[in-house]
Amino acid sequence: MTRIWLLLRKDALVLRRSPLVLGILLAYPLTIAVLVGLVASYANAKPRVALVDEDNLPPTVTIGGHRFHVDRTIQQVSRNVKLVRLSPDAAAQQLKTGKVVAVLTVPPGFISTLKEMVRSPRLEVQLSHGTISSRVDQQVQALVYSLNRQLQRAYIDTNLGYVTLILRGGKGTFLGRPISILGLERAQKVLARMPQTADVRTLDDFIHDARLALANTGDALQATAHPIELDRSHDRGRTWVLSANVQAYALALTITFLTLMLAAGSLAAERDENVIGRLARGLVGLGHLVWAKVALAAALALVLGLAIAVAFGVIIQVGGVTGGEPWRRLPLLVVGLLLAGGSLGALGALLGALAREARSASLVALLVVLPIVFLGLIPSEIVPPAGWASSALPFTHSFELFRSALFDLSPWGEVVKQAVWLVVLGGIFGTLARLGARRLLV
């Protein structure tokens, strides 16, 4: 143990005297974390959708006595997608080349059909094939939903006008033609003046019931239009950038880069400095040497991970953001950081033993770390083999452990499960590194 401590102290001293290397080791993974964040945030960027207006939509349109601002509605939709007005040919061309992800066509006669308020006018949408087409589909559905909500009032008022006409009678228009209706009230009065036969009484009962039923038509139409009303409110929950996933990924990604490269490079450097032979002749066993690198990785993961966690915690505290336990869970995070750093350090030591030279080891670690991280970023529900491969590597378990330790209401089950994974993987990689370290003596 003393020998491991001596080597660990030596490595810390060497690292402190290599500010450029340390700076790059810190800056590089943080840069990658930011880039991954930007790529992820691109998923929230507005997709470009072509609007083909074959009906020459006017700025405003009056339907059922209600005035609608077409431009405002389009602006409202543009919060989620970027609508660009194009000709049919240009839209088709851009859909083919992928410049737009969908084409929304307003066919000729759309407004006149809408004004008739008898049939539903149709909008046409063509979607590209791709990962975000489902998102665009949702946005277009949201557009239609938004339009329908605005039109519902006009439709309900118009339909209620017809109901009133049926109830009270009088003059009105239907499909643009003037009509005259007797109405239930007047029909009942006519029946009252007639001889009260059984048939007349039956008709009178029917009219009475129909009037009662139609008197509630207004509420029924409202309920039909909105079977479920959605109340929306915004609280001070975490923004995307402070979310559990982002914080856990930032921790896992930074630590993975740092520990893999450091453990690989520092183990191979023992050979580069020609010290490995001196150590191996009884001063320090190869096993001690490997575990010293594992300890170095764990220690560095702890320091860096805590710094990141504290930075997040301060931002969350200052911003008054709720969700997660940035301070109370730090002790649990400490355990997670040590285990993650150690497990990743063991993998790094294995790479260092296989590569044998510090430069090669660092390059190999860099080449290996990218697929490890990206495998962990692919949801296993979408690509199961990626999930299986990722399970055999410490990155995903580190991420799950950090997320659970910081944000789960009852983290223990998940933390213990991921901790066992990390210990087992660390043991396997450490043992392989110990066996591979014999190559350093050559």
Place this chain on the structure above:
Amino acid sequence: MSSEQTLLSARGAGRTFGQTTALEPVDLDIAPGDALALVGPNGAGKSTLIALLAGALEPSTGRIERRKGVRVGWAPQRPAQYGRLSARENLELFARLEGEHEPEEAAARLLEEFDLPGKASASANLSVGNRQRLNLAIACLGRPEVLLLDEPTAALDPEQQRRLWERASALREAGGAFAFATQNLDELERYADRVAALRDGRLVFVGPADEYDRSQADTLFA
């Protein structure tokens, strides 16, 4: 020479690196009072044999035997030290690893004896000669009874060479031994009492230095 007398011995010890044989199985003893010179051309297997004796390499065949409790110091041909640490830090680290009771004192003593700079500059910035002195100083940590030196004087000035041989002779007189690999036949004649000659990984001569004449050496290096 009985096995009780030997401090260190190779018993059929050989070493291969992949398909390449660096050293055929060798039998060799180092006894108290020995001053053994390992000679041979480049690639003969001298450094491999010294590394095997030092325990820095494991033999592919045979074994290395060390009398119980014997401490061995090893100075490889290429200095083995941490370039980012100063000479003092290197010495203190290896002193602790060697189990020196007073590592700071041991480091200070060797800094003085080998005339090494005590300032905190990285040893990678030292001159070639100073790096070799540090290499030798580290080999002397732990008060070894046997010193194994691989071409130790190659980068040393005459004064440092003199000090090194004085130290080696003192060790020998105190009941220890030293072995050194060299290409310098004058060193062999002046400081060795036994010679082990290697060629193409095979031990071709082991015996007293006075039985090893220059004509053999000329053939060896031809």
